[in-house]
Amino acid sequence: MEKTICPWCQTEIVWDEELGPEEECPYCHNELKGYRTLTVDIGEEEEEMLNGRQSDEHDDEEAGDEDLLAWQDEGLHRLPVLHTLQKYEESGQDLLAYEEGVEKVLDSQEEVPECPHCREYMLLTGTRTVTADTFVPSVPAPLGKPVLEPPFTMNIYVCTGCFQVQHSLAEDDRLRLMHALGSGRK
Incomplete structure (x- = not known):
């Protein structure tokens, strides 16, 4: 078996x-x-x-x-080490204090995404504004206009377990994207 x-x-x-x-x-x-x-x-x-x-x-x-x-x-x-934090525990880091700090920050966040790699919760660490000089928008033929025009803001999240970084659109820009895609409907 x-x-x-x-x-x-x-x-x-x-x-x-x-x-x-x-x-x-x-x-x-x-x-x-x-x-x-x-x-x-x-x-x-x-x-x-x-x-x-x-x-x-x-x-x-x-x-x-x-x-x-x-x-x-x-x-x-013995199983292989799957959690990145265990490496830091062995080096003398106070993981209990770390986890308490993580909980405080997560409780204050409006949105708490899960890490796609390890399913731990992710911290909002900041935002990044994307401008026209760093972004070339895609113009799909069915729309005839860009899906999302700069400037727009991305939220930057960091996983508390494996420290992977993830980006997502800020709330206002999500609404702009939905409006841009919805306005092309006949």
Whole structure:
């Protein structure tokens, strides 16, 4: 039977061989495809070690071999580091204070997007105004005019978990975009 560990909630997912693998975690509902998935094939010998049911032949092994088995068993339970913040915890950063500060800022934001990479919440860190000298608008043939004309403002968000950066249009410019696209309708 195939076993998968969800990289987000670290829950073991056992799927039915007839139905095939799950596409999303039934516990946290995160995607289980591609590079984000860790699949573990456990053979009979490893399963015995995990359950503590070693056969009589293992009882006769030398102390060095027992240490090796313990090390291998410990390695089976270890998952790759998935969260960037853990790296900073090891360097002595006060992550509790960081998380409390993040919560205060998130509570004050009107909009709190989720990071598309790790699904942590993102902080609004500022805005950027795009001007005509840095932006060439697209003019789709069906509209005959630009979809969005400069100047416009983008909100800049930073993920609190993996520190990815994301941009989105400011509220007023979203309305301008909707009006520009809606005015072309007959």
